[in-house]
Amino acid sequence: MKQILAALGIVILAAGNAFADEIDDARRLLKEIEEKSKQAVELLDRAQPGTPPTPNPPYPPTGSVDFPVVAMRMPRNVGDGSKDHRRKFNELGGIPEATKPYSVEPGTVLVLINPDGTEEVLVDSGPAAAAMDPFVSYDAKRVYYAVARDVAITKKGARIAGQADLFVIDLASRRARRITQQPGGAISHLNTGPCPFIDEYGDERLMFTKATSPVPYAQAHVPQVWAIDADGANEEKVGFLHLGAALHPRMLADGRVAVDQAEIFGLRGGQWGTWVYNPDGTDWGPLISAYESPTGIGQILHFNCELPNRKLVVADYYNGKNHGFGVLMQFDHSQGFGSPNERVNPRLKASVWQRPFQPVGMENLTPDSTMKDVSAGRGGAEWNGDWVGKWTHPAQAPGGLLATWSGPSPTNAFSPADTPCHWGIIAYIPGTGVWPQGMIVKPVEKLGDFVIVARSDDHYYLQPQAVATYRQKMGIDHPAARPWLPQEQHEELPTGTPYFIIGSDSLYTRESKAVGSWTPSAAAGGDADAYDNSEIEYLRILLQELDRDSATATNSYRSKHAPERLKILGDVPVRRFQSDGSPVLDAAGNPDTSFRIKMPANQAFTFQWLDKDKAALGTAFTWHMGRPGEVHDNCKGCHAHHQPSTLVMAETYAGTHPPVDLTRAAPETYDYQKDIQPILEEHCNACHDGSNPDAMNLHEHLSSYYKRRLHHTQPAVPFHSRTSEIIRRLRLPVDDPQHMPNDGTSLSKEQIETFIKWIDTGVQDRKSDHDSQPPTLHIETPRRRVTEPIRQIVFGAADIYGIESISVRADWSDGELFHDQLPVEGVYTIRLPRAHASGTITVKVVDRRGNITRQTRRFELREQGDLSAGT
Numbered sequence: 001m002k003q004i005l006a007a008l009g010i011v012i013l014a015a016g017n018a019f020a021d022e023i024d025d026a027r028r029l030l031k032e033i034e035e036k037s038k039q040a041v042e043l044l045d046r047a048q049p050g051t052p053p054t055p056n057p058p059y060p061p062t063g064s065v066d067f068p069v070v071a072m073r074m075p076r077n078v079g080d081g082s083k084d085h086r087r088k089f090n091e092l093g094g095i096p097e098a099t100k101p102y103s104v105e106p107g108t109v110l111v112l113i114n115p116d117g118t119e120e121v122l123v124d125s126g127p128a129a130a131a132m133d134p135f136v137s138y139d140a141k142r143v144y145y146a147v148a149r150d151v152a153i154t155k156k157g158a159r160i161a162g163q164a165d166l167f168v169i170d171l172a173s174r175r176a177r178r179i180t181q182q183p184g185g186a187i188s189h190l191n192t193g194p195c196p197f198i199d200e201y202g203d204e205r206l207m208f209t210k211a212t213s214p215v216p217y218a219q220a221h222v223p224q225v226w227a228i229d230a231d232g233a234n235e236e237k238v239g240f241l242h243l244g245a246a247l248h249p250r251m252l253a254d255g256r257v258a259v260d261q262a263e264i265f266g267l268r269g270g271q272w273g274t275w276v277y278n279p280d281g282t283d284w285g286p287l288i289s290a291y292e293s294p295t296g297i298g299q300i301l302h303f304n305c306e307l308p309n310r311k312l313v314v315a316d317y318y319n320g321k322n323h324g325f326g327v328l329m330q331f332d333h334s335q336g337f338g339s340p341n342e343r344v345n346p347r348l349k350a351s352v353w354q355r356p357f358q359p360v361g362m363e364n365l366t367p368d369s370t371m372k373d374v375s376a377g378r379g380g381a382e383w384n385g386d387w388v389g390k391w392t393h394p395a396q397a398p399g400g401l402l403a404t405w406s407g408p409s410p411t412n413a414f415s416p417a418d419t420p421c422h423w424g425i426i427a428y429i430p431g432t433g434v435w436p437q438g439m440i441v442k443p444v445e446k447l448g449d450f451v452i453v454a455r456s457d458d459h460y461y462l463q464p465q466a467v468a469t470y471r472q473k474m475g476i477d478h479p480a481a482r483p484w485l486p487q488e489q490h491e492e493l494p495t496g497t498p499y500f501i502i503g504s505d506s507l508y509t510r511e512s513k514a515v516g517s518w519t520p521s522a523a524a525g526g527d528a529d530a531y532d533n534s535e536i537e538y539l540r541i542l543l544q545e546l547d548r549d550s551a552t553a554t555n556s557y558r559s560k561h562a563p564e565r566l567k568i569l570g571d572v573p574v575r576r577f578q579s580d581g582s583p584v585l586d587a588a589g590n591p592d593t594s595f596r597i598k599m600p601a602n603q604a605f606t607f608q609w610l611d612k613d614k615a616a617l618g619t620a621f622t623w624h625m626g627r628p629g630e631v632h633d634n635c636k637g638c639h640a641h642h643q644p645s646t647l648v649m650a651e652t653y654a655g656t657h658p659p660v661d662l663t664r665a666a667p668e669t670y671d672y673q674k675d676i677q678p679i680l681e682e683h684c685n686a687c688h689d690g691s692n693p694d695a696m697n698l699h700e701h702l703s704s705y706y707k708r709r710l711h712h713t714q715p716a717v718p719f720h721s722r723t724s725e726i727i728r729r730l731r732l733p734v735d736d737p738q739h740m741p742n743d744g745t746s747l748s749k750e751q752i753e754t755f756i757k758w759i760d761t762g763v764q765d766r767k768s769d770h771d772s773q774p775p776t777l778h779i780e781t782p783r784r785r786v787t788e789p790i791r792q793i794v795f796g797a798a799d800i801y802g803i804e805s806i807s808v809r810a811d812w813s814d815g816e817l818f819h820d821q822l823p824v825e826g827v828y829t830i831r832l833p834r835a836h837a838s839g840t841i842t843v844k845v846v847d848r849r850g851n852i853t854r855q856t857r858r859f860e861l862r863e864q865g866d867l868s869a870g871t
Helices: 002-018 020-046 083-087 470-474 672-683 698-703 725-731 749-760
Strands: 069-075 109-113 119-123 130-136 142-149 163-170 176-178 188-198 204-213 224-229 246-251 257-265 268-277 285-288 301-306 311-316 327-332 390-397 400-407 422-430 451-454 459-466 499-504 538-546 564-573 595-600 605-610 616-619 776-781 790-798 803-810 816-821 826-836 838-847 852-861
Touching: 069 130, 069 451, 109 130, 119 142, 119 163, 130 188, 130 459, 142 188, 188 246, 204 246, 224 246, 246 301, 257 301, 268 301, 301 390, 311 390, 327 390, 390 470, 400 459, 538 595, 564 595, 672 698, 672 749, 725 749, 776 838, 776 852, 790 803, 790 838, 803 826, 816 826
Parallel strands: 163 188, 390 459, 422 459
Antiparallel strands: 069 109, 069 459, 109 119, 130 142, 142 163, 163 176, 188 204, 204 224, 246 257, 257 268, 268 285, 301 311, 311 327, 390 400, 400 422, 422 451, 499 595, 538 564, 538 605, 605 616, 776 790, 790 826, 803 816, 803 838, 838 852
């Protein structure tokens, strides 16, 4: 056959020489034939009669490490291997998917795997519960974990946890203690992902995530990061990016917390990045953001751990049929970001992994594995042709890295292998180099690069944690401590303030575009169309509120545009001019577009930059938040990750003038029924009511828009009024044949602006003036620890619609210390008749829409010299 194909190639080349104009086609055809020839020969060689299939090489024996390992051990639903079973595998249970972290298998326990390979059940959750999310304390004396209870199994086999709480077990005594409590009644909490951190007083506290149930998870996307004392006191929400879920907090050595963050806004949905902020929620930002690849494939990065060389390891987690297995990525989180053009960034071997703003120096630790939703493949010569498996759950270990691995056969529910598939094998990847000065984790290239700590055909082993001290893992005793909501950062933010300031030195350094994978049909954000920077006239603050009432809320852009309501808090001018009309310039020679805006803290919001007609030129890709007293001046408008600023904020216009005050601004809301339909009925329905076959039925198109896939041919393109056909026609001269209305009249400037704002806030149609956002509350005094008895209570309260009432109670008083109806927003000070060295206070704030924020603060006296003592 080889000779025949070679001869055929000669004939083709001869034909190419004879016909010069067909040489290129001949060469292309020859290349295709050579490829087909190679494939055919391989198939023939493998199909020779009498040749037995090559068996898998002997699987490496279970190795050993010199430390115990704690991990989840989940029952594995093996099934009968039939086609029907494989089709329903997702519903029959398995490893929780990225967007369904509470879908755990009942009967999951925590096991302690000893260095000799023996196992001990550390936490037995019971038949209708599951132990999950283990985390070893920094002194290796305790294990924090969560227990999901009331796990129901639906008729289709889906697992749904009714509630979950945090626990801690002492490894010496084996005594467990519950940390969080349930609120009682119809509402329950899902508390998961405990991770210890060291606070400014030297105490070991916990970061964790909390969601409220019953709320359909696909509708809510509300799990966010909270902080709590190790004994369950002083619970406080610190993450307010509540439009996208946060999971799996992990501390960095510098004292910040890295979390898995669902980036859900507008048309984007279902993608997860790794974000970081201080334990108090300040100074947030992405370590790696979840942008799409050139092929349109999103990503879901879940679980992270930091190594002694300060590199971060994350798992590209999502595989729908693979139940969580993928690849491991490694990058230095201090080196910044690559280009916004994904095609310029290095291509990593993981189904051609390539993303906008890819971290500099990022590498794939498991290059032979794939994050695609397909079976695990076979490795090359180094793997002896064996299955390379899938990876997830990276964790720190002395001198190396722990991870969950599946193999040796394909890890895919729909493509079972002929050979047994060892799911949930805990793999240890040994490091090389001198530790702890600089451990290096090398990519896994062959079976000998790791040893097997434990494996099973009957169970999944998940989320392994080395029972070793933080010093053994990272070379220091614990992560650094950071101050909690430091005050007096700006004269406009007095001690106890419920407000914060957001700012940027320029809008000219943003990085946004309207082409490639950031097109409006694929993701919110980016530029609406081509424009010049000179067109930027305003900056809009859009409050983002969770849509709890819509029964159809979803994160799918194919059915609707956002799982949130968007409210315009204010449109701030960002153009300044001299007395002679010339623009005010910044130090870089560009028009000064700096801004500083004061607004209520603990709110999710985003930006749009607008033209003179207040039409959106672009929308920021993600949400933002601010904590009480914070000054966040490093916002660049739209993910300006890798452009270091040459400007000094204090020398800009915004830095030398008071911030724009939006703390009393009345939010503007726009929806179809309230704002658009009346205009249509007055000016448009005479032609566009469906009775005229030559005129589009505008009511049908605009009111049912959520049921349609989005494209630019629609009359209104969400977030892109400048490219919407209806706006183009409304702006045409009256004598233009395409002008609308076509009766010789025009809509008023205010009516056109209403259309523009409705489109640029996501063409909402669901009572956008509804308010489900609780008021802002910040207790400044007392702090958790005081150096002398307190004589006053200081707190701040605010709400965009106004506060109805405030009440304050204390455990040393039978009644209320303070109660006020219709109070003034801002900072409150309550003088106490006598000093208190310890106690508990509770502040309750109710806004005018009936939303409530309640916070309890327990405090105690600690001498000044004792503030560094840990628990």
